[in-house]
Amino acid sequence: MSLDERAFFTEKPEQRPGRFTCPRCRRANDYTVRWVRRTKKDRLPGGAGDADRARFAKLRDHLLRLDDEVVCKTCGKKFEIPSHHSLLFVDQLEGLPKDEDLDAEIAAAESQPAPATDRSKLPARFTRPSRGWKG
Numbered sequence: 001m002s003l004d005e006r007a008f009f010t011e012k013p014e015q016r017p018g019r020f021t022c023p024r025c026r027r028a029n030d031y032t033v034r035w036v037r038r039t040k041k042d043r044l045p046g047g048a049g050d051a052d053r054a055r056f057a058k059l060r061d062h063l064l065r066l067d068d069e070v071v072c073k074t075c076g077k078k079f080e081i082p083s084h085h086s087l088l089f090v091d092q093l094e095g096l097p098k099d100e101d102l103d104a105e106i107a108a109a110e111s112q113p114a115p116a117t118d119r120s121k122l123p124a125r126f127t128r129p130s131r132g133w134k135g
Helices: 050-058 099-111
Strands: 009-021 028-040 062-065 069-071 078-080 087-089
Touching: none
Parallel strands: none
Antiparallel strands: 009 028, 028 062, 062 087, 069 078
């Protein structure tokens, strides 16, 4: 009899942030989603057969999503998480940029001054003062 898959892993619950858009009110918010991190054990459990040894050699660390739905913070409607990724391998996550790094990069880009517009090159209809809508 083969062993259950959970015998090969140690499970640790964790929460990860995610940004989702509500399909009803169309507002994007940040939500915390519950995941289980399954880390491969360093050795096979006792009573493992040849089929279990072959399966254990192929296993990788991964995250398994527990939450399928979140409640919108704006309108209160429950909606499904629009991602097909309910299982993510940990080695795939390590190549992605961190949210803090992205936020810092965006803030640095926003702090750069915009190039000044030379008003002498614009036509007169854009530079003369407005006299109102009846004008």
